Amino acid sequence: MKSPTLPYSKDLVLVGGGHTHALVLRKWAMQPLPGARLTVINPAPTAPYSGMLPGFLAGHYSREELDIDLVRLARLAGARLILGKATGIDIQRKCIKVSGRPDIAFDTASVDIGITSDLPDLKGFTDFAIPAKPLGPFAQAWQNYLSKSGPAAVALIGGGVAGVEITLALAHALKSHGRAAKIHLIERKSVLEGLRSASKTKLLARLSDFSVHLHEHSHVQEITGSGITLQNKEFVPAEFICGAAGARAQDWLTQTGLDLHEGFIAISPTLQSSHPEIFATGDCAHMTATPRPKAGVYAVRQAPVLYENLRRQLAGRGDLVLYSPQTDYLKLISLGGKAALGERFGMVFQGPSIWKLKNHIDQSFMAKFRDLPVAKPEKLPSPRALGAAEVLGDKPMCGGCGSKIGQSALARSLQTLPATTRQDVTPLPGDDAALIQTGGVKQVMTTDHLRALVEDPVTMTRIAANHALGDIWAMGALPQAATATLILPRLSELLAERTLREIMQTAHACMAEAGAAIVGGHSSFGAETTIGFGITGLCNTPPITLSGAQPGHHLILTKPVGSGVIMAADMQGLAKGAWVSNAMAHMQISQAKASQILCQASAMTDVTGFGLVGHLMNICQNSNCGATLWLDKVPLLDGALVLSEQGIKSTLFPQNREILPKAPHSARADLMFDPQTAGGLLAAIPVNAEETLERLRAEGYEAAIIGEMTDQIGHISISEST
Template sequence: MNTQLPQTRDLVLVGGGHTHALVLRSWAMKPLPGVRLTVINPGPTAPYSGMLPGFVAGHYTRDELDIDLVQLGRFAGARVILGAVDHIDVAAKTISVPGRPPIAYDLTAVDVGITSTMPSLKGFTDHAIPAKPLGVFASRWDAFRATAKNPHIAIIGGGVAGAELAMAMAHALRRDGSDAAVVQLVDRGSVLKDLGSVAKGKVLAALETQGVTLIENADVAEIAAHDVILTDGTLIKSDFTTGAAGAKPHDWVAGLDLDIHEGFITVNDKLQSSNPDVFAVGDCAHLSFDPRPKAGVYAVREAPVLFDNLQAHLSGRDLRAYKPQKDYLKLISLGGKSALAEKFGTARQGPLLWKLKNHIDRTFMNQFDGLSTMALPDLPETIALGVRETLGDKPMCGGCGSKVGRGALRNVLSDLPRAQRDDIQSVAGDDAAILQTGGATQVISTDHLRAMIDDPVMMTRIAAVHALGDIWAMGAQPQAATATIILPRTSEILQERALAEIMATAHDVFTDAGAAIVGGHTSQGDALTIGFTVTGLVDGQPITLKGAKKGDALIITKPIGSGVIMAAEMQCKAAGADVAATLQQMVQGQADAAAVLKDAHAMTDVTGFGLAGHLAGICEASGVGAEVTLTDVPLMQGARTLAESGQQSSLFDSNKAGVAGVECTKSALSDLMFDPQTAGGLLAAVDPSQAADVIAKLKQAGYPAAQIGTITDQVGRIILRD
């Protein structure tokens, strides 16, 4: 009996700041039954501000700096939506993310931090990078540092944050061998004016030790490509200009229909805004009951209170108050592995304080490492023979990883009698059936996917592109589609919200492809499943599996590896950045690729049976063989590393067993040939004289296409060469 409780409330966390990261971790330990949890963030990771100076100085790697929100979301059972929120309609209770339908909520919390961008400063947007948001800054600094040769750097803003960055940059560049690098700290007044006199003196001495040039009482008029221009006409040479001048709220936050204080969301001691269904924490919130400076320590201390209050609000219980401390230990990085500590007006510095800061920061980040994997169900003491073997040692994958293997499907289909109608013409194993209707050639196919991620919009895009792949693979123009949607058991309002997102997204994808959604069917089940039956029209003869010739070039339009990456994601073992890149590959449509490949001799889309299985389908139908150079096969970001670590999709064994005649040496690359793909690329056999031109056109159209091998006359034999 299925005892899973239905979901009845939507809780949406806007932003992946420190408070929300800790709330997600707490939610994983103690979820509130009946709540559908969602987190929205612009990217798959959230940098930890406490380690940013250490990262800039070269003491930490980017991986050590970032909290992986994709892994954390999986751990917490949350939907992860990668996108930048630009508005919250508190009256309609919807959240706007460009490029997708509005996201409805019953309760939301905002933790989006601040920005140090200076849009009013001429040239800043084009030629400078704000220190916050941290993720963008960290990426730009990483890229700059990799190629910098004795550069000039300017940091605008002489507060503690600017001073830390200046010292870190100077240390990193000098350690990298840029002894002539010039780091300049620019402020319209005096630097470090918010520090006590003792601490200020020590930081000034550290700035001097690091060789940082102070430019005080300087009003900046404009940022140019290689200069900071002051109002008096002075030019300050700069190859990398950043802004660290104070805490500025995001414009969209300041525009919300809530009580706002200087652009920040005003909250009470329960962390609620003027609308009781909207909470706010971290730097984007103003603590009206006890104002405090913008500091990460408050965000961390707010987390348990926010967690308790969100659960209390959603379950009808009383909320508790947050009581911020009056003062806190300020730890300031001094460039090298030395730090300064200030509290109650006293200050100390030295390597031991760096060790203390490093310990505190790593302890915080360690909370997000080693997240538990998705567990298999507990088995009763007495079970039928074969249950353990059938269950396997890993949870069933989503997407194409949850499908039945090629061998089982082919065996069953081969036993069916051939169609007796003259208006049906299909090659066994083709991607779609070919119909003759009123003098027109029509193809029809159906496909569905068990959700591999909980974001219904992204899952719909993937499922739609996946279903359209069969039409594109036959050289047809998409015509019409019907939807088959299985929704998990939730309240009617949550079902309506999910269905609205799914159908609006499906309409957009199919309309862009030139087709129309003409109907659908819905039902309830254990997991979200989205499928489409699609028709297409063909001018001339459709491209089938049959037609590949000896010497043809084998061309693939997309990289492979989605199966292993999404299988690892289910177990919190795939990097969020790799998952995000994989999802973007999946939602890339194949219409333009199909147009380039219109003269292919044979073609298919690479999906559940893996590249080897779909290549075998071409070889069997065409009476040919193939040779593939594994190192020429494009791979998705992170796929090879995961395969080398032993990660596999739950369909891998069936795929490998379902393809006879494959010769290869076992390796991560050969294993990936049997990896089930979801919304994969087109695999085409093309006249070798046209191959170079076809690949050039595919790349021009935005596809990472490659020639991976050739067709041979060795019938049924597929050789995978290292």
């Protein structure tokens, strides 16, 4: 007999996506603690592996090879991934503060947020230089500079091991690109101070090989667009200025009330802070009993201890494991090209073989996150009813609009209903709303709900709210009032309260921004999270319906398509985290301003579960027109075409494809039938389409003119180009 799935009763929150937390996530995916809900907070969908940074800068690795994909990792672990930057911890209320969203409560938490830099405090640094961390902006800035031609002038601030590694990597890359370079390394103390003399001698020799100019015991006074002025008035000309010094703890830690050491969280051998429910690890922590330098090797080796102690803490056990760091470790330092220097126990090694060793260690570490296991489907019972396996399919059911019932089945079921006899209610054919007239007031009313496609309740609420509001905006109405319908998986009373608080605070904010008020709702426990809204809107002008389009009217779409295929791939662990987070960001974009700009539309709808073609067909059928879609003009979300080319489809795709069986078969054409969640507005514009498009783009919408209405009633043609 299958063991029951336990409801969540404890909240574990990992603050930061550092190396230790990434490893804990992977171990959690293999063996989670039943009853514990895991949440991860990180500013970005990926976390860079710093050990491969010099190799990337030198040109040995691609940018993607450096990234740990936290979206895929969290999906595998069943964790809520919250993309945002933590700004504080309230140890009294036991919650994490994240900008732009409700506080996140925890029972047990762990902090792995790395370090930051004080270089931006230097005069001119923010305007004319860039820190080596965070990696993303630095990597992009370096690639942009490297792609230029002509002599190069580079300066790096910080002469520690990291600064020297980066300097050598930049020098090698410039040489490989055939660019003559003048490179300066500025250090306020001695370059490589504290490193053993044998290693220091070899690294200084390597710097000399690249003709790097050393400025030791030099303090930066000001940075300008043409270079760096030192306090001794020496001027260092430079076009590309990088900072790899001044590492310090993040400022907000000082406001937590936790015991700190020079700004870093003081931890015991169990990796606990002064608050026993808050752990810390990696560079943001200081091991009080066994102090060690900031090095990735300690973060990696803390992972199994942290994983075990988090499980024991959540289970109420007191026998936590102790972490004992080694006294020495193998230091591997890149030398620019495919060579490296190694040091341990006072012995120094150098050459291509050491780089191969470093590369092997780095690649082995990253392989833990690239080669993630794919969850196997449960074995089906036998015997079983005929056709049950075919209904289930061979992949997980999509969330969002990908889980809707097909358009044909829905239409057939609605045809069985008798027409309304109420004089004050006017159904709008093909629309998801009705027009209600009370006195002199015209209202539209709609309802919509979504099966969760992301574990974060705040993100899901924003998506569901924008999705439901789309029906109101598509008719040119102003949102008025809303009720919420919520289904949560079974949780403890405390966790249910926490989740409802996050959802309702977010729903209130979304509806208030749209001009509507939350006036009530209903909640219950069920199999999985479902969030929906019933909404009314006021019409100060006649509502925009599906029936006013005429031949020659141009079609404008306000958002790219492709969310269905991206989320389907995400469910299977096949989508890049950056694609998923970008798609979710688009789903949260309000269409309020777009609706106002499109107020002169002759027909309008929002593009959701039936795909672009399905919703365009609704306009065609209700307007007695046809349409031509210009395939190459339809904007696509990042990654959608790649995934479509791989044959990935949403579960609703086959039903949507039946709407236009003679449509061309190609990866791009298939995306015209991809179900969208909180998609864009599709409007037929009678005049001034280009002017309307310019106004939409000025408001930040990725809008496009994608076709025109024709006189071929009920027929949609898809052409490759205009």
